[in-house]
Amino acid sequence: MKRFSSFVFDFIRAAFSGGPLFWAWLLFLSFFIAAYGYGQYVQLVNGMIVTGLNDQISWGFYLANFVFMVGVAAAAVTVVFPAYIYKHHDMHKIVVLGEMVAIAAVIMCLLFVVAHMGRPDRAWHLVPGIGILNWPNSMLAWDVIVLNGYLLLNILGGFYFLYKKYTGEPINKWFYLPIVYIAIVWAVSIHTVTAVLINTMPARPMWFHSIMPIKFIITAFAAGPSLIIIVFLLVRRFTPFKIADNAIHLLSQIVTWCLGIALFFMLSEVVTELYPSTEHAGGLKYLMFGHHGLNALVPFYWTSLGLMVGAFILLLIPRVRKNLKILPFLCIAVFLGIWIEKGMGLMLPGVIPTPVGEYAEYTPSNIEYMIVAGIWAFGFFALTILIKGATGIMLEKVKYQETTEQPSTSKHPGTAATA
Amino acid sequence: MEKNSRENNTADIASRRDFLRKAGTYTAASLTGTAMLLSPKPSKATANVSWAEHFQKHYRLMTEEEKAEAIERLEKRYSEEFGKKVSVDGSTAIDGVLFGYALNIQKCIGCRRCVKACVAENNQSRGKEQEIEWIRVLRLEKGNFSEEDRDKGGYPDDYGIQVGGNAYKPAGVVLEGQHYYEPDKVPEKDAFYLPMQCMQCEKPPCVKVCPVRTTYRDPDGIVVIDYNWCIGCRMCIGACPYWARRFNWGEPDLPKEDMNPVTHYLGNRPRMKGVVEKCTFCIQRTRKGRWTACVEVCPVGARKMGNLLDPDSDVRKVLATKKVFRLRADLNTYPKFFYFMD
């Protein structure tokens, strides 16, 4: 117990130790988090009428970000997967960073869902026992299970590894490896379930495609590693933590191929919809070309497509892909492109036009911008301190024997725990 | 006479309301004071909610005593809030009854009285901030009769051969329905109308996707919502192919004097912000034997409703003698809302 509490204490200490730049960054994020708190308060008091949502467009900015973040969370597997299946040596050490990304991303997902809910005060209705979880009927029930399960698995796997590293004890493979393998499958499941959540509604023809789950996963495997590459490059720059170029090259290859396949899927969808151009193509046509003067999404679609196609072409060139000065910009382009394509570009044309053919335009309200920006800030805040703490332990800056004030008790942790 | 005094009373109320309305238009000086009187504040339905209401169970899982308690709680709160005796009914489905509906699309003149009657009956939110209507009438226009489209109008004519695959104009009818039509008079010469509301599907997609089973199908075929159990996730709104469900984005604005005090727990009782609502075939009426407000108001008698299990009911007679169709039959939702023609 003593060891555990000192682990927690030291993790927090490592997480919150840094130079002025680090504190400035946290302060900067805190500003947005405070705005998020205010926005969420206003929304709770007045209801969702403070958003730009309405009966025509009842799913918007929050869920768009939710869907995207589920992808980022799932992408942690792209780090874990090669490390364990192919025993990729460089990846092995940094798996835990991917898990930290996943934890931060899932927390963001849950916050986006809370923001989307009309009655977050009744969230307990979802808890089996005191409430009713409509499982296995409701896809949302599945999503609740897989997301929370994924969060637990990553916390368990990531912090077990760190804890053992911290105490210097060997890892119990019979405990740790199953968690990792389950987490790999589970990562695919969270995004599959999220895709299935929206593609099982024939009322929304834009989503009603069997390509959706695989497209979700493939875009996640493009956007997620893009973010992870940026995180790794930042970690390399600002901490002494070593991440080999090899690991980054592997990730950028994953980004390239997944992005290529994602573009192919997009093309398949466009051809399938626009060639016959039935009424069901209304959403996609609205997204790509607008509808009788309602053109809000058109620039976003083409920007996103431009970013993705441009980044893909450049990533195909090995010299460019391996240039770590250019790569972050390409990663940002991929991340942004997919964020638009899979966020608002997926959510809005799914609900516009309505199932009875009504077109309306949607602009998020200031409160929505505040809440979304705040949740992103919260996610980055969490990610920063999680990675800071994790690298602190991985670099053995903090270690159990060295940091305990009474080294003698560390030899007999059992007796210390009772004290 | 008592009857007379009642009449005077309503007349008084009416004239007072008129006066206030005028005062509001013409007086700027007492703006704040008038405004308070003028806009009967949205009853803060959640203002006095007791802890017990907050933590009550799903309606279907309550015992009879718990149901009675919940209903009594609501009646007390509503009566205080709306300044009149409000009843909340908890009637269950009538044995041997499965409700069905038939709408004569040929008769409908698009006057939207059903829409407004529904609002008068079912205590929806109204006003500028959020106006909730459970029925939507679509105007479908006949048109696109153009001589020149025969040969031009988008037909690629390379080699003088019309390919046709990209014919851009739906000849004879305008495909897109209009929701916000406002002609001086209805029916119009070149249009017909299609009212839509909850179809009370036998296989309702909205019920399937609800993560907390707050919306469910009752044995008489009505799909209901326990407003106190809804978490406001709006999955059902996404899943409904008929766009029948509405959400209380803010606190509903229900003026005291317009509030219909005869309510049902699963029907037209005042809702709170953050929950979904929809047509319940006027469950507070139909379970007491009375026709729905939309059936009653239709000035052309286009709306028929009754017991699908009774061969002599209006709806069964329609099914027996008319050609009927259902919307989006391809989705296998099995609506109990039929459209027919003479």
Next chain:
Amino acid sequence: MTSNKWCGNLIGLCFLAAVLPSTTYGEATPAGKQCFESRKDMSQVQQKAIHPGEPNVKCSPTTGAVLWWGDPFDGTIPMGDMPVEADYSHEEAVVRPREPQIDRNKLLTICSMACHNGQYVPYPKDKLPRPLRMHNDIVPDAMKLKHGKGAIWCLDCHHAAERTKLIDHFGNPISFNEPQKLCGKCHGQVYRRWREGIHGKRIGMWKVGAKKRWWVCTECHNPHDVEHGEQQSGFAQLDPEPAPMLPKGMKNADHERLHEHTHYSGH
């Protein structure tokens, strides 16, 4: 005897002269809020309270149409016998009497008493059409009857001797309250559907066997103009209720009025 009748006629005429300039056929004296049920001006209802705070009807503030009935049977009378094979013995059918609507100012009563009593103005000898010399103002649609395409005329429906009655095939009078007995003479198919409850409007209890208020033919249709111009719907055009609120953020609904099915490449 004769002089007495003349005297009566004179009194009636004076009364008529007093009433005519101020009222036209079918208009009611305004007293409180008037709404109409199906046909404007021909199915008026006076708003009142049936219980404290509960009105008998709720009316549309924009069109004046009745939207909601507090008591569906308020002001009704039993429908009476149905002449043909219908089986109504098992359920209570009521109607709102048409006579007070049609003869709101008791004009028809006065007419038949004062003039059309067979003496002052003799009863017509046959049903043949003839130009009306009078009354184009009080029966505005009489001269341009849009019913039957010229094959029928006033006395095919109206009783020649009793101005407050309609007429059946045998020459017997039919009350204005029971126009279905008249209309069913020709429109047998519709009449049958109406009796079955599929055609026309009923309010009250949905259950077979429970009490219903039936709408009779002339509550919805204008028998003097069943064509209603080009739309041929059988109904007079009405003022529609206002359109729903536009979705948040939308200034207008112009986009749905654009019909060009423009292809995307056309932009």
